[in-house]
Amino acid sequence: MATSTAGRAELAAFLRTRRERITPEDVGLPGGGRRRTPGLRREEVALLAGVGVTWYTWLEQGRDINASVQVLEAVARTLRMDSQERWHLFQLAGVTVVPPAQEGSLVDRPRQEVLDQLDPLPAVVTSPRFDIMGYNRAYNRMMGDIDRVEPGERNTAWLFFTDPYCKNMCVGNRPAAAAHLVGTLRATMAQHLDDPLWTGLVQRLREASPEFDEVWMRHDVVDAPVPAKDFVSPVGDLHLTSTRFGVGSGGSRMMVYTPRDQVTAERLEALVAYDERHRLRAV
Missing domain, CATH: 3.30.450.180 (Beta-Lactamase)
Structure with missing residues (x-):
């Protein structure tokens, strides 16, 4: 997990913005009812990613918890992150991975x-x-x-x-x-x-x-x-x-x-x- 308070806060903000850009309809959920914020609810992300609601809530709140590669990958897929966003997520969570090195970007x-x-x-x-x-x-x-x-x-x-x-x-x-x-x-x-x-x-x-x-x-x-x-x-x-x-x-x-x-x-x-x-x- 991110080792500093600033890092955990950045991770929390990043996850929140990725969640808020996806509508329930985007992932096959009913979109009825009023929502206080745009996008998916935290419990919906947890359900789709196959993780606990409390665990995901703590992750998005920037608490110092353990996050495995497999679970982070499930969250990234649920939030429809591209390769650069996935790499950014893992970096913020303190997981060492090989950076995309422009693999997923356009050629010059x-x-x-x-x-x-x-x-x-x-x-x-x-x-x-x-x-x-x-x-x-x-x-x-x-x-x-x-x-x-x-x-x-x-x-x-x-x-x-x-x-x-x-x-x-x-x-x-x-x-x-x-x-x-x-x-x-x-x-x-x-x-x-x-x-x-x-x-x-x-x-x-x-x-x-x-x-x-x-x-x-x-x-x-x-x-x-x-x-x-x-x-x-x-x-x-x-x-x-x-x-x-x-x-x-x-x-x-x-x-x-x-x-x-x-x-x-x-x-x-x-x-x-x-x-x-x-x-x-x-x-």
Whole structure:
């Protein structure tokens, strides 16, 4: 827990503001009745997070109590915190974690300009945790319109296993693609086993996707990339080669997809020009 009175007071204020920005309707609770303050009540947060009402009340009052990583992660999920907010919560609570190191933030302007210049070749920058940090129009269209995905959900592992469009975009052997993605995530996570930003992602995936849970429990690891990728798209199947480049010193990487045949090259041009009125994602 935070070691100073000032730290506990900051934690209390931070939790209160995160709670007050979420309405009961946002989390599937009835919103009737008058409320003295906006947002959720403390007892509602405690119920949704699976913690005691008294414990959560004391936490938000800035009392010096013990808070485990698992419980803080449950509170962060309930209050819909993004990766930066989660890290801030753990820091205030005195829990040592690896900072996001801009993993969940957007790429800077020079790198985004490089991505844009690569159109119509799909290109994306991801963090070691597979958070999508930046992408170009071709990648946006290929993945089913990432622009419409909430920023906190822009993670390639999360989309692969939970997004209706991405779950059906692989041509051919999806089980092999799933095994490779999960094996890569597990291998990379070996250095972050005590980091709730990583463990929280895995827990969310296990809860949301039986497919992910089944593959995760095999404990397979893999590091080598699979260059050949085949995807469904609204302009026809895409037969691509993926090439990975390191970006910066934090382990982030850029993935660029190039066509393996002339038909795919032409389809990539058509994909970028795809009519904006045709939405790729189910509403």
